[in-house]
Amino acid sequence: MVENRLIQGRYRLLGTIGRGGMGEVWRARDEALGRQIAVKCLKPLGPRHEREFLDVLRERFRREARVAAALQHRGITVVHDFGEDQGTLFLVMELLTGRNLSQLLDDNRRQPLPVPDVIDIAEQVTAALAYTHGQAVVHRDLKPANIVRTADGTVKICDFGIARLGHDIGFTARLTGTGVAMGSPHYMSPEQIGAHPVDHRSDLYSLGCVLYELATGVPPFDLGDAWAVLVGHRDTAPTPPRSLRPDLPAAYERIMLQLLAKDPDERPRDADDLAKRLADARQDLALPAWTEGITPGSPAGPAHRPPRSVPSRAGTVLTDAWTGVGDPRSGDAAVAAGIASPAPPDDRRTALAARLAAGRALGEDGRYFEAHQIYAEVLAAQERTLGPDHPDTLDCRHHLARNLGRLGRLEDCRAMTWDVAAARARVLGAHHPDTLTTCYELGRVLGRLGKWAEALRTYQEVTAARTATLGPDHPDTLDARSEVGIGLGRLGRSAEALMLYHDLVAARTRTQGDDDPDTLRARHGLGVNLGRLGRWPEALAEAKEVAAARERVLGPDHPDTLVSLRETAVALGWLGRWDDALDRYRRVADARTRVLGAAHPDTLASQSDLAQCLEQLGRQDEAAALHRRIAALRRERATHRP
Structure with missing residues (x-):
């Protein structure tokens, strides 16, 4: 956006008031009424978005803006107008002093x-x-x-x-x-x-x-x-x-x-x-x-007690679910999935498969909301044309469930993943690779929900099934064994985890080599559990070797390298070697600042590690100054959060 731009021939932008993740807020003048206003401009929507998605977003914006404009109360910012100008969605509000x-x-x-x-x-x-x-x-x-x-x-x-x-x-x-x-x-x-x-x-x-x-x-x-x-x-x-x-x-x-x-x-x-x-x-x-005399003011309209529950649907804040009745994309599910006209069954399956692949690509690119829309559309079409238990339909449901986890909807992800695992077991068999892949994802979301006992049982079952069907050294089997080790560690069963990681390191080395990232990841788990068991000299030796190997293989600023460098510092601290630990903590903090930025949560955590190390060394003034800087960066981060 540029200063002095005229929006829709009426609202002249005079200067920015603030910026956030969604766009900018401008002080502006309503040329028709001659009054000062605020204009919130959502970031221009670039060509990376598909036209279908942009149409839905515009409709969503219009609905929510319409609801916001209908709210009339002295305690709510007045919304005067909204619209779109040259691809930029904008909202016209009262200018607050x-x-x-x-x-x-x-x-x-x-x-x-x-x-x-x-x-x-x-x-x-x-x-x-x-x-x-x-x-x-x-x-x-x-x-x-x-x-x-x-x-x-x-x-x-x-x-x-x-x-x-x-x-x-x-x-x-x-x-x-x-x-x-x-x-x-x-x-x-x-x-x-x-x-x-x-x-x-x-x-x-x-x-x-x-x-x-x-x-x-x-x-x-x-x-x-x-x-x-x-x-x-x-x-x-x-x-x-x-x-x-x-x-x-x-x-x-x-x-x-x-x-x-x-x-x-x-x-x-x-x-x-x-x-x-x-x-x-x-x-x-x-x-x-x-x-005296201060009151909160009376509502501009009749007071109503809210219902016991104002449900929040996926992607919905103010309005009815826009993916349901009245949705601009509703109608024939196959057309909603991107098919221009009815097609023969084989052609339709091919089109749906291509659409599903597009959703997966968006998910891998971190564009989870867009991926979610595609998965939902394809699933609706597949259920109509192929049936709910068709392998293609279950594949789409698997990816939709996984994407729910990426969107932070962990309970929804868990419930859907459980259903898909049961359906795949019924249709394909309990030991089918696709069934086990879904069970593996179920273990992942259970872990994220903190249900580590359930997650561990799930990973153990997947490991046993993969060992029987794929063999003990198959990469998928080893992946499941790695997750079992994590679960054991999370549950405080570090002695068992240590034995598992010893075997896993040997298997990874035998099948993938000394310097493979998966081998180094297993060695990292081995070192962590040595530390949990208080075997700090051994933990330190393992952490130093893994850090050096990861720096050589992945690079000095790779996240895994920095994790191992921090683990080295932790072991040094437990051994009372705080001067040596300080050097490692500082290297991690400097690297994360350089790569992620000063206010990134991982950077702030590293700076906090550094401050605590300074305290252990008796350098209280330096530690206090660093704590103040961390607090200032957190406040700055909160201030600029949309």
């Missing part, structure tokens, strides 16, 4: 806001949520950067639905190495993380995270990396905020902890219920005189 809550915290040097400010913001946001939930609208990305306090003290929620389009366009941040689609990890509800159904109570959880940060200066789970944050939301009780902020009234601490309940049923029933609890808490306070 004020600061978002993340900026307010930064202005306050990340110190807690005054208690009256926290209370005022809580009440105003709650009123806005009561209205929107009454319209069956769930925000799903509530965070400080999406809440603005204007110059006159009014608090407004921004980006209802529009920010979530980033999932469709493909600019969502992802957890390194997991494929989990990320929104804003510090403010995500446990049900969002676990890919469970999401309703209005998810927004209440996110509001609890926001209020906790305003009251204490830090999010409820301010941990070392994005994955640790998500695990904290899912498994860890938050630190009571009064232990960080003693002057916070007990009634408000109680409300925050209720909002942060893991089980949605244990949170306030809805925003109306939350408003009542806030009103009761206010009555118990003797607040300063200037707070």
Whole structure:
């Protein structure tokens, strides 16, 4: 986008206000009405997207923008207009004069806001949520950067639905190495993380995270990396905020902890219920005189209690599921899959196979949302033309299930993978290679869900079946044995894991060679379990040899090389050789900064390792300075998160 551009002959762009993963926000002038406005321009959609996908995205944008424009409440940013200009989707909004809550915290040097400010913001946001939930609208990305306090003290929620389009366009941040689609990890509800159904109570959880940060200066789970944050939301009780902020009234601490309940049923029933609890808490306070008369405002329309569940469908935030009834691509499933006209069965199967291959290519390229659309379309066509149990149909379902995992929908992935494994066993046989491939994927998703006992049993069954049908040294058999070793280690059975890795290293060396990446991966697992058993001199020797081999074979900056270098540092630390460990930790941190960038989660984790090593060496000032830099980079990352 360029300054002074005229959008649709009406909105003149004057200067950028901010940038994010989805695009840019511009200060602009409505030439027809002569007023200042804000224009949010989604990033131009390049030629890498297929026309069919772009048509669906445009329709989705129009639907969500239409819903956002229909929301009329003093606590919600007004949407005036929306459309498309030269391939750029845009949204015209009121121009707010004020600061978002993340900026307010930064202005306050990340110190807690005054208690009256926290209370005022809580009440105003709650009123806005009561209205929107009454319209069956769930925000799903509530965070400080999406809440603005204007110059006159009014608090407004921004980006209802529009920010979530980033999932469709493909600019969502992802957890390194997991494929989990990320929104804003510090403010995500446990049900969002676990890919469970999401309703209005998810927004209440996110509001609890926001209020906790305003009251204490830090999010409820301010941990070392994005994955640790998500695990904290899912498994860890938050630190009571009064232990960080003693002057916070007990009634408000109680409300925050209720909002942060893991089980949605244990949170306030809805925003109306939350408003009542806030009103009761206010009555118990003797607040300063200037707070008298402050109210959250009344809804612009009739107040409705939200239904017990506002379901969140795949790819849906504000509107009905756009892949169902009324979808522009609905109709004949074969035509939806890219076939222009009815074709003979063999030709149709060929076309569907080609379409499936295109989906797989998109998935390998990291374009998981687009791949998902293709898989869903092909599956619908195959079920109509071939039947639900045809091997081609089951192959498509296998890939669709795997892609759900890449999108972070782990429970959906687990359920579908289980069904496909059972169907393939029934149709093809329990020991058929395709059946075992699906069982292998089932083990993978069980591990990602933390169900390691089930994952281990699954991998052991796959290993036994592959050994019987393919032989003990077949690469697929060895892959399954490797996963068994990981499962044993995860369950604390390191002695068994060590024996397995000894045999696996021998088999990999015999069949693939000393320097094959798979051989080196097995040796890495061997070294890790030596360390878990406290055999640190042996662990150090193994880690050093694997690091040197990986540097020679893969290169000094390859992720596997850096993992082995870090493992070397860990062993050195356990042996008390902190000076030597410092050199390795620094090399890892420098390499990740160079390759991934200073604010990447893996880089920040390496910098944290380095800081802890400095502390062990008694270099407290250097460690403290590094901790401050890490904290600043995390804040910067959070500020620029869409």
